[in-house]
Amino acid sequence: MDFHLSEDQQALVDAVQAILRDHADLPQAERLSYAWHDPALQALLAENGFLDAARSMGPLEAALVAFETARSLRSIEAMGSGLVAPMALPDRMVEGPVALAAERDLGRAIRNLTVARTLLVDCGEDSIVLPVDPGAVEQVASILGYPYGRFARAPDPASGQRIAGGGALLRQWWRTGIATEIAGAARAAIDFTIDHVTQRQVFGRAVGSFQAVQHRLVQRHGHARSTCYLAMRAAWSARAGDADIAVCHALLGIQPLLFDLHQFNGGMGVTTEHSLHFWTYRIRALQAEAGGLAGAALDIADRRWPAVEGANG
């Protein structure tokens, strides 16, 4: 594949960007918060069909929407409802927003659960579709850049609709979604930092004119760009192996990305008054959700070289 958008894809991206530009700022009261989900913006994107792109156009287009929404300061649930649900459940419609969880984590805090109407559960071999009763969800205070919620009482998986053999497909698209959102948030955080180091002057020069800053930003940019390409390829090819590669590559670069971006934003970079944390905390959340770098890499290694015999590199 290449990464030149078709006319339809470009029109889709332009339209999403136009809406997001109109909703670029946070309300004054939310500027110092850790995450702000905007239900009106979520509804606007859904009503205008952007979250149906997977069914109407294809998974690559859904990933493009998720990438763009991940760049927004406002938390938008596009990964679950726009990409994962339609691809993991091709024969059924579910009500969005959609949260995602592994069965073992049903008693823990779950990303987007406070805004979700549906929860997709990874049960290993199978998957389960669980309607979410908002009254059964408690908000969890978190720094992680998304709304988090916990069931007041862990739901009974048997109360949901079990999709026999659906676990692998759910995990595949979940991984693709995580890689896509990390790529989008990383892009936004890098753009934000480039803007900062271009404006901010020290010793009579822009911070970004120092090679010590330039070169590290280039490294982070190169990694974010290749993560984006891998995520888009995973959406386009719909291959599980590509999803594994995309998410693991995304995780590989997170530690230096987060450190450098906060470092280059100086003292303001370690406050909540500077917006950077909206994206970087989001990336941390996704890193944890993907199982962490060691876990993701070893998962791939186990699948690629399951036993010492028989692997082909």
Added chain:
Amino acid sequence: MSTILAELQALDPFRAEVRDWLARNLPADWRARMTGAAEEDHVAFQKFWFRKLMEPGYAAPHWPREWGGGGLSFAEQIVLYEEIARAGAPRLILYFIALHHVPGTLLHWGTEEQRRRHLPAILAGDEIWCQGFSEPGAGSDLASLRTRAERRGDHFVVNGQKTWSSNAHLARYCLLLARTDPAAAKTKGISYFILDLRTPGVSLRPIRQMTGASHFNEIFLDDVVIPAENLIGPEHGGWAVAQSTLSSERGLSVLELAERMREGFKLLTAAARAPSPAGRMPIEDDEIRRRMVDVRLRIEALRLLVNNQLSGVLRGEAAGVEPSIIKLYYSELLRDFTELGVAIGGIEAQYLEAVLMGGANETGYWMQDYLYSWAWTISGGSSEIQRTIIAERGLKLPREPRAA
């Protein structure tokens, strides 16, 4: 479906043709023959393989047919390079400058006479060329070069020193940059010449690398006379000519390297399965497994970066900073890849072995591969220079103040 894929899929019959040709013509024992080969055998084999590849037009696929090249479309060239890499065929390293830089320069800037004199001879396999750009005081900062060419009527007299000239000891001609107007600004007073290395006053000194090999040479130029008809492009206008030389590859060389690296990964997995003296296989170690995954993922990412550049070329777009991004990515990945080979190889990877001549950058002789990988973060514009190019031209960061 994307344009590039559609074009490549339409070329499946051509791909099968290339694959079949390689299966029939690539000597099965070439690796064994070229491992530890003497230099004269290496040169003879490079010439043999070059001429063999010329038969179906595969040695110079990018050259126009009117000059004896394959005249293949860019998409066909992509397929050809992929197949050559996947077959593990020898790299035509002795002909690299002759096949890429010479036509990229002469077809754009050369005279008809220069083209007629050299292009057919190159495709006959008779002419090996080298590059005389870098100097002891002008590497990544090429425009600082000081080799002097003084015009004296119908010829120039050249004095100076060049360095890092790959395979100059095997070459007949050199693409030479020299300063013809020392009073002009750095990039304004440079001219570009064809230098016959058999001219009196030219002497070479091989540079012994830390791998033990001697690919590079210093070239000393003492009152060397170059006829004025060997000037390429306008006098004092050599900097623009050099840009044509350096932009002549359009991503196909790195495509081949990326594909070869994908194949080379099999050597790494094989090494990781070889039991250590203690009986454990490195692949059983989680740290090794993680690092193998890291390298494998980055090989995939590299190929996507390359694809993106190639599809840009197919659309006729200017390359921008993509070549710098890819060069940076490739060279760091090669270093980490081969370092992992060394780690997997343990003490066994430290002993001197015979080198495969004309092979990929991943040969399985890990210490040699690793040490050679260090050259990749320096040659062709160091990683630091590439990062500055990307920062200033790609990310549009403020330029560093220029030295007064």
